Amino acid sequence: MKYGRQAVLFLFVLSLLSPQFVGAFGVSPPAISADKLLKGSQYEATIFLVRAEADYDLPIQATLRLPDEVKSWVTLDVGFNFVIPAGVSQFPVKFLINVPQDAELNIYSGSVVFNTLPPTERGSGGQQVVITVAAGVNLNITVGEGVIKDFRIERVDILDVKEGDPMAILVIMENTGNVPVAAERATIDVLDKFGNVRLGFGQTEDLPEVPPFKTKEFVVEFPLDLKLGLGEYWAEAKVYKSGAVAGEVKTVFNVLEKKFNFLILLIIVAVAIGIGLATRHLFRRRYHGR
Known part of the structure; x- marks a missing residue:
């Protein structure tokens, strides 16, 4: 979930840039959806890296933003570090997804980000400013x-907190799907x-x-x-699913005094006394043994 959200945010931010800048380097299509894959199967898909200026070699570094258990499934036919040759404005990259035999039924989401690197040689002599850009491909593997991945938030409560302790909420969540699921994120506004x-x-x-x-x-x-x-404060907490609020609450909570734990004090005192008695006994034995 985490990686899929990062990919969506990345592409959203990229779309806010000027058309001329985005047009300099991009990817088509922007997403790959590999559905109904069987254990032990292989899936292939090709995307194209597109650039407006093709008069120089362009080094590329690809980065996987996927759950750890899925990263080893995904490879690129050109590797994760490669060069788009001069004169090529549309460069094909083939994705290979190999699902292991022991893969769990699930929906895995993330992205692959292609970052441009400063070229080793660029035009005639003289100092130049090189801007590196990136393009991302959303990747969904089912x-x-x-496979049904869904949940329902039954309850959200804001917990009282003791001085110096972190803010916390209680969540009761029902998985209504047939694979493990986690909420996208949770937020809290302290008022x-x-x-x-x-x-x-x-x-x-x-x-x-x-x-x-x-x-x-x-x-x-x-x-x-x-x-x-x-004292008493207000707070508003929200739990999200697919970018939308799945559960929320706005209520009062209390910051309470953190009282000293006398049980811990008694244990510390008892240990100290025990060490003192043991040391005293050892000292006496050594003294009388001389």
């Missing part, structure tokens, strides 16, 4: 037929006691997977550099 002024914002993609047809309750923490005093 292993198995009838003042009136619910009007934003004090901080947190986001995380570190969300656990829920097994097929199961409901799971879990806590999501947000790494926020935010120091809140004791």
